Amino acid sequence: MSDRKRYQDKKILVTGGAGAIGSNLVRALVEAGARLVIILDDFSAAYEWNVPVLPGVMLVRGSVIDDVALKRVFNERVDLIFHLAAFFANQNSVDYPERDLLVNGMGTLKVLQYARLSAVPRIVYTSSSCCYGTEAPLPLREECVSLHLTTPYQITKMLGELYANFFAHQYGMKVVNTRLFNSYGPGEVPGRYRNVIPNFIYRAMSGKPLQITGDPDATRDFSFVGDIVEGLLRAGQADPAVGQTINLAAGREIRIGILAEMVNSAVGNRAGVELVAQRKWDTRARRLASIDRARQLLGYQPSTTFEEGLERTVAWFREHWELIRRHATFGEGLAAQ
Numbered sequence: 437m438s439d440r441k442r443y444q445d446k447k448i449l450v451t452g453g454a455g456a457i458g459s460n461l462v463r464a465l466v467e468a469g470a471r472l473v474i475i476l477d478d479f480s481a482a483y484e485w486n487v488p489v490l491p492g493v494m495l496v497r498g499s500v501i502d503d504v505a506l507k508r509v510f511n512e513r514v515d516l517i518f519h520l521a522a523f524f525a526n527q528n529s530v531d532y533p534e535r536d537l538l539v540n541g542m543g544t545l546k547v548l549q550y551a552r553l554s555a556v557p558r559i560v561y562t563s564s565s566c567c568y569g570t571e572a573p574l575p576l577r578e579e580c581v582s583l584h585l586t587t588p589y590q591i592t593k594m595l596g597e598l599y600a601n602f603f604a605h606q607y608g609m610k611v612v613n614t615r616l617f618n619s620y621g622p623g624e625v626p627g628r629y630r631n632v633i634p635n636f637i638y639r640a641m642s643g644k645p646l647q648i649t650g651d652p653d654a655t656r657d658f659s660f661v662g663d664i665v666e667g668l669l670r671a672g673q674a675d676p677a678v679g680q681t682i683n684l685a686a687g688r689e690i691r692i693g694i695l696a697e698m699v700n701s702a703v704g705n706r707a708g709v710e711l712v713a714q715r716k717w718d719t720r721a722r723r724l725a726s727i728d729r730a731r732q733l734l735g736y737q738p739s740t741t742f743e744e745g746l747e748r749t750v751a752w753f754r755e756h757w758e759l760i761r762r763h764a765t766f767g768e769g770l771a772a773q
Contacts, residue, residue, distance in 0.1 A: 548600065655724065
């Protein structure tokens, strides 16, 4: 475990704190003794019923592009920012590229500007494994990104990293860039633009075949949200992490076809799978992270097996099924982001 005592009595801002990763991070920060955890979220992709109702948590409804909301949260003189807010993810950005640029580009720039003006001691920016694009070799290492990016989301998440690096270089701000790989776990409501695991579980619990886009032999480095949160907590406190870009992942590949079989088995769904057309932007057949740098700089070691993580996620779905069924919205396409 990280030395969570370093979070005691701190004021911490979590943008996007009502989302799947954010809500779990907020709980962990409260448990670590933070005096105040501020959630800034516009609920464009989150739900109030999923927000932790805990002492010391303050919810501000607003966007990272809204100056009024930003002035409200930065007025609290926070000690640390976890910038998770984003317009998620690939297909969403293809459908709405201007919104993607506004939130992921301008929103990140605004957060960094306000952080500088408020002299915030440290910022952890959450980027994405999508930044590796099509051509970076496996295992994906932080220094080997590709400029062959195929969605606006990939472009703007890399843009956020570049802005963070600029503020670190120009103004001496303490910034840590983290690249997250396919997080899953309790807290993520399924939907058209969500990740493959919650969408698979939703369809399985609804008795429908699981839709696999493209190749069932494609792989992803699925990372349990609890391990991602642990990595973020370490990134927020480890001095060697400042100025670095660090993968947070499980460091293992799971085939999409095997995932579908595991989900159907866990839920007892006999509807099987069906193959649907691969999206044009989905050009990366395999995704596997190197987590050597996270181990070295953070002492990070993911501890949740995929089987255990999937079991806990299915249990969360069953516990919250009526709320999930009420709020899950789908159009065309249910594949991995």
